Amino acid sequence: MRTLLFALLTILSFHVSVGQGLTDDMKDTEDQLRASTKQINQFFRRFNGEEDETGKRYYPTDKRYRDASLRRKYVPVLFDTQTSQIDGTSAKEFVKIITDKKSPAFLDFHTDDWFAEVSATFKYKGRSITGTLYMKLQPQGQGYEWIIQDVAFSQFNKWFDKVSGSDKQFLHPMSHELDFMTLRKALDKQKHAEQYTPDAYTPDYLSIFLYELNQGNLTFVSAKNTAFHFFAIDGYYFSITNFNRPGYNSGWLISSLVPLANEDQKQQMKDYIYRKD
Known part of the structure; x- marks a missing residue:
């Protein structure tokens, strides 16, 4: 009897342990899914501070809509931190500029470059x-x-x-x-x-x-x-790429960030992307 009771308790304990493990795994997966920026529209909202960490939407009537402190916390999460070669100092300066309280910068889905x-x-x-x-x-x-x-x-x-030099024919x-x-x-x-x-x-x-x-x-x-290329933030170019991988740093993330000193550099970058150089 004692042996049977011990076996039943062991089996019960095992199922409770496994069930708890599955619950923890499911919660972690749900957290990762919420953290992942799964859509381009969602990237815009998170960049602009129109959505919180859990995916809750903010509207112009909400107090936290485009809140600077929310954006300073959230925008760094939108960078690819696993494979990109983005300089950390440049990324911090970028976040500082776009979240400046006096002149913040936002993305407009319909009108931006x-x-x-x-x-x-x-x-x-x-x-x-x-x-x-x-x-x-x-x-x-x-x-x-x-x-x-x-x-x-x-x-x-x-x-x-196009032929050039001594091999070029002419009329x-x-x-x-x-x-x-x-x-x-x-x-x-x-x-x-x-x-x-x-x-x-x-x-x-x-x-x-x-x-x-x-x-x-x-x-x-x-x-x-x-891939998506952005020239909407004055003085910067950045691109976003979809990283389909496990973990929190996944989905549509900023994969490159390049400061642009002037319009000539901006045009050079566009020519490079369009393979015109």
């Missing part, structure tokens, strides 16, 4: 290629819509490898006296006719993309990765 970079897979004439679509919001009727602002394809780059400056008959030789079987264009010429890849898509040569397969 920000855009998406979408890496995608396509089929081009039967074979798989990758490309990048740059997406931006624009007003549409009573609301907004995402539009394709630009594209980048290595496949397109190969078509426009003789007296070609006009021959009614430009020299064009026949210049353009016959030419793979790089762009060498006859102005030095400042740059191909319009978006138009090429749309043409190939409309002709059925290019078909969309799937989107692979997305």
Whole structure:
């Protein structure tokens, strides 16, 4: 009898222990899910101080709406602290600037200078290629819509490898006296006719993309990765990336932060992102 009673108590104790462990694990998982910034809209709210640590929304009528102390506590949590190389001093200065009580800085989903970079897979004439679509919001009727602002394809780059130096061909400056008959030789079987264009010429890849898509040569397969680039905070550029991993530091987080001293540096950064450099 004593042996049976001991066994029953042991089994009961085991189940209580396991049950308590599961409860703790579930609570920890729930806390992680609440801490994770799962949506872009949520990132905006947390950056602006329109949501607390538990996910509770704040509205303009709430006392803590866009509260500076809340933002100073919350914005640092929006940085990727596991893989990014963001300088800690720069991050602290950034948080200090955007939470300044006299002139705080916020993000506006509809009007700010920000855009998406979408890496995608396509089929081009039967074979798989990758490309990048740059997406931006624009007003549409009573609301907004995402539009394709630009594209980048290595496949397109190969078509426009502009020749320079001694290998560059040219049309003789007296070609006009021959009614430009020299064009026949210049353009016959030419793979790089762009060498006859102005030095400042740059191909319009978006138009090429749309043409190939409309002709059925290019078909969309799937989107692979997305990043968002922000130039909305004066003097800074930052990007956010989705980190799908366990723990509290997950979801949409600031993955890079770069101080910008002037408009030239801002344009240089945009050219780099759009692969225009």
